[in-house]
Amino acid sequence: MTENKATVWEVFIQSKNGLAHKHFGNVHAEDKEMALQNARDLYTRRNEGSCIWVVKSENIVSSVPEDETSFFDPSNDKVYRHPTFYKMPDGAKHI
């Protein structure tokens, strides 16, 4: 088979005004307009969205699962980032 492969685009959909866009899946398309239309046809047949983003898969940079422990390690020893770390005087309200 000598066919050229189409580009893969990742699809992010905002389900309702005010919410964040969420990853839904991907589509194959040759250009951005076609990617948007394909995403609309495939992922929003039942009013699932108010806005769609499409991004070429090759442009997405991901962390590596094997490095999860070391990559996210620095956040674990900084307990003072969490509000529960602090001692509040007895009777303090609205804080």
Add this chain to the structure above:
Amino acid sequence: MSEVLFQEKIDKEQKIEPKDWMPEGYRKHLIRQISQHAHSEIIGMQPEGNWISRAPSLRAKMILLAKVQDEAGHGLYLYSACETLGISREELNQQLHIGKAKYSSIFNYPTLTWADMGAIGWLVDGAAIVNQVSLQKTSYGPYSRGMVKICKEESFHQRQGYEIIAEMAKGTKEQKEMAQDALNRFWWPSIMMFGPHDSDSPRTGNAMKWKIKRKTNDELRQDFINKTVGQAELIGLTIPDPDLKWNEEKSSYDFGEINWEEFWSVVEGNGPCNEQRLNHHIKAHKDGAWVREAAKAYSKKQKN
């Protein structure tokens, strides 16, 4: 990551994602299962597409169009999940065309009357739902998320089928006969959809251990039969199995022997429509080549 760590993750009900380490057997099993599932959605458009131009009313026609479009969508969700395992859409299509990849054998049966649209929605989609609901909890993340989407849409399919067959069952004598005839032809192939008995299904062990499958073929088949018998009774149709009877002790239905010879013969390509289904897919793919080429040429032109 070793196989031990991988299994620990599975046992803790954690999902496996595309970039995670996985045993080669796990990857292979998934590609085979997901692609077979995807091909079934796409090939499954043909027996129903057969009736779009002859639907008995505008309402029925619009519904059938929407349903067939959904099937295309489901196929695409699944191809998309399968591609995350490192196989391309082109390879998947090619494996289907050379007969290396299979699709559900139910679609190798012809749709002879309008009642068959009812039987397919009610029984075939009904059987698929039982399977898909359990697959929502499969261990592979992209497959699981695809299943969640599909299940949301699938119950419309089953209800539209049951509505058709229920309408016909309370219609004229001829219509009722047509409904019963569709049930007679689609019942056994539908319960064959779950595949061979667990004792004859060599891959079940790994699939369960890896939590790709969450229930075995026989468990799913029994679930489906238990759900469906009452639906047939309600609309006055008879399931064509003289051995079907309620078993109080195991509180589920006993049923007759499945004709596995027929099952394997259809899987191996000797069903009434195998050749027609595959040839049509190949033709549609070839006929569409110029559209793909034109789209590519247009996108190149835009860049220059």
